[in-house]
Amino acid sequence: xxxxxxxxxxxxxxxxxxxxxxxxxxxxxxxxxxxxxxxxxxxxxxxxxxxxxxxxxxxxxxxxxxxxxxxxxxxxxxxxxxxxxxxxxxxxxxxxxxxxxxxxxxxxxxxxxxxxxxxxxxxxxxxxxxxxxxxxxxxxxxxxxxxxxxxxxxxxxxxxxxxxxxxxxxxxxxxxxxxxxxxxxxxxxxxxxxxxxxxxxxxxxxxxxxxxxxxxxxxxxx
Ligand code: DX5
Ligand code: ZN
Numbered sequence: 001x002x003x004x005x006x007x008x009x010x011x012x013x014x015x016x017x018x019x020x021x022x023x024x025x026x027x028x029x030x031x032x033x034x035x036x037x038x039x040x041x042x043x044x045x046x047x048x049x050x051x052x053x054x055x056x057x058x059x060x061x062x063x064x065x066x067x068x069x070x071x072x073x074x075x076x077x078x079x080x081x082x083x084x085x086x087x088x089x090x091x092x093x094x095x096x097x098x099x100x101x102x103x104x105x106x107x108x109x110x111x112x113x114x115x116x117x118x119x120x121x122x123x124x125x126x127x128x129x130x131x132x133x134x135x136x137x138x139x140x141x142x143x144x145x146x147x148x149x150x151x152x153x154x155x156x157x158x159x160x161x162x163x164x165x166x167x168x169x170x171x172x173x174x175x176x177x178x179x180x181x182x183x184x185x186x187x188x189x190x191x192x193x194x195x196x197x198x199x200x201x202x203x204x205x206x207x208x209x210x211x212x213x214x215x216x217x218x219x220x221x222x
């Protein structure tokens with residue numbers, strides 16, 4: 001699978017969100033990653049569906065919406081109607097994960113599930129066919145700019161084997177947290193095909209170079 005980059009707007013300038021999304025799009029971003037935090041599931045608060053609705057008008061790129069919230073079920077319709085393309089829930093926040101994933105698909109969206117660093121891949125064993133994207137957290141969610149936890153690399157490998165084992169070659173395995181040009185290589189080699197990156201994209205001098213670097217390509221200006 002081609003490696004895709006999904007810049008996380010958590011590291012963008014929230015007062016200039018439209019501009020920062022366009023900069024990422026022009027720099028070669030494949031998806032836009034949107035971090036939704038509720039102050040309960042994670043110790044931070046960010047944005048809700050109205051902001052997703054506004055962002056939707058600024059880009060044609062798929063919106064990869066990462067719900068770091070307790071009780072995600074009650075928000076699925078709002079985020080679907082706001083224009084999310086992928087809706088990702090946390091396995092740790094879902095009592096009835098299969099029901100939640102099929103609800104997301106019934107809204108016409110790609111169904112994503114995220115695993116915290118301490119959560120084993122086997123939690124997904126009986127819902128593999130209900131999943132379109134797995135978001136492997138390589139930091140404890142809540143903040144941008146944290147250090148990559150290399151212990152999650154074997155988990156990526158196991159997840160890719162689990163999906164290969166049932167003939168699902170279409171499932172995206174995304175990695176989120178501490179991704180830069182060095183850590184990107186490790187996770188792609190382990191089987192990830194989507195790189196979520198906040199700081200390494202938005203704190204870079206040149207966004208196009210940063211995105212090309214994540215994909216293992218030479219500088220976009222070279
Ligand atoms: C963390 C968020 C990430 C965050 C990644 O809870 O889910 O998407 O923006 O930021 P970096 O790439 O700076 O670690
Ligand atoms: Zn995220």
